């Protein structure tokens with residue numbers, strides 16, 4: 001009896017986890033209780049050509065973003081959950097820089113999007129790469 005209960009509970013938990021990540025790309029990725037605060041958070045650095053260039057170097061270099069998000073920003077197919085299409089204007093409008101910074105600091109739980117800021121890049125480099133991601137909107 002006990003074992004059966006445990007198996008049932010485990011199955012329910014796993015089903016819950018599978019539901020945990022959103023398949024809708026426009027749904028916020030950040031915890032709901034932080035959403036408002038993060039939407040008010042501005043990129044502290046201006047998008048100068050030098051910073052955008054720094055962001056590009058990180059995207060293609062030590063941030064390793066290009067391996068999943070691809071050269072064109074549309075993302076490579078991943079098993080389970082593919083990356084965002086950065087050239088999608090609707091997604092660009094839906095997200096604030098503060099929300100993107102949360103994802104760079106925490107990853108996107110339940111997906112392959114890994115923690116980047118504090119691990120492979122600094123906070124300032126994170127803001128620079130966000131400026132670079134925004135250029136995918138301008139270029140398309």
Ligand code: HEC
Nearest residue numbers: 029063064065068081082083084100103108111112113116
């Ligand atoms: C191992 C693969 C991988 C790497 C490396 C990676 N990403 Fe991602 N990224 C993903 C996946 C998968 C998603 C989709 C996550 C989701 O749907 O929640 C994602 C989502 C994102 C998002 C969108 C989150 C949102 O709010 O919609 C941003 C921004 C992002 N990545 C930036 C970066 C940056 C910048 C780098 C490099 C510093 C990077 N990623 C490196 C796989 C990766």
